[in-house]
């Protein structure tokens with residue numbers, strides 16, 4: 001009897017376990033299938049484009065005066081593309097269950113970014129006279145993020161990951177703002193002209209802060225992706 005009883009009991013347990021696992025796997029499987037990766041890849045693609053255009057610009061900018069001007073424009077276009085694409089993962093994943101907000105925020109930043117790119121590619125606006133205007137365009141794209149950030153915080157107030165994601169994004173904002181301040185003020189070369197012609201001038205410092213900002217944003221994006229892999233629109237898994 002014992003020989004038959006055990007397999008039956010085990011079989012019943014196995015069936016229960018199997019049904020539980022299958023149910024859980026189906027839940028997780030269905031949610032994983034629902035979380036798309038394209039906003040994450042848009043950000044990665046934009047960052048790669050930014051770093052590539054910056055590398056090409058600074059590698060070949062010594063070729064000629066004419067090419068130098070064209071390449072510097074590409075440098076700023078690259079940064080603009082990275083700022084626009086940075087918005088895609090947080091806006092998409094935070095407002096995944098409210099597509100109209102995705103459309104409003106992503107449409108808004110894309111329109112602002114396209115205007116900035118057009119301004120950067122307009123020769124008359126690329127001179128030193130419009131340096132502050134260009135800085136204002138970069139800053140306004142950064143400040144635009146405050147609106148969805150506050151909105152996202154209110155919507156996810158009870159989410160335990162809110163503080164850490166906010167800390168990452170604040171680090172990103174601080175990096176971009178500090179970088180822009182160096183860009184506008186032209187410190188330290190204006191204090192000691194000629195000392196920083198090869199290394200340590202404001203443009204290099206600006207790029208370092210842009211990379212630091214992108215890294216902080218990458219950290220925040222990974223957290224958002226992990227969260228959306230577990231939590232769907234209909235509640236916690």
Ligand SMILES: [Zn+2]
Nearest residue numbers: 054075203207
């Ligand atoms: Zn540069």
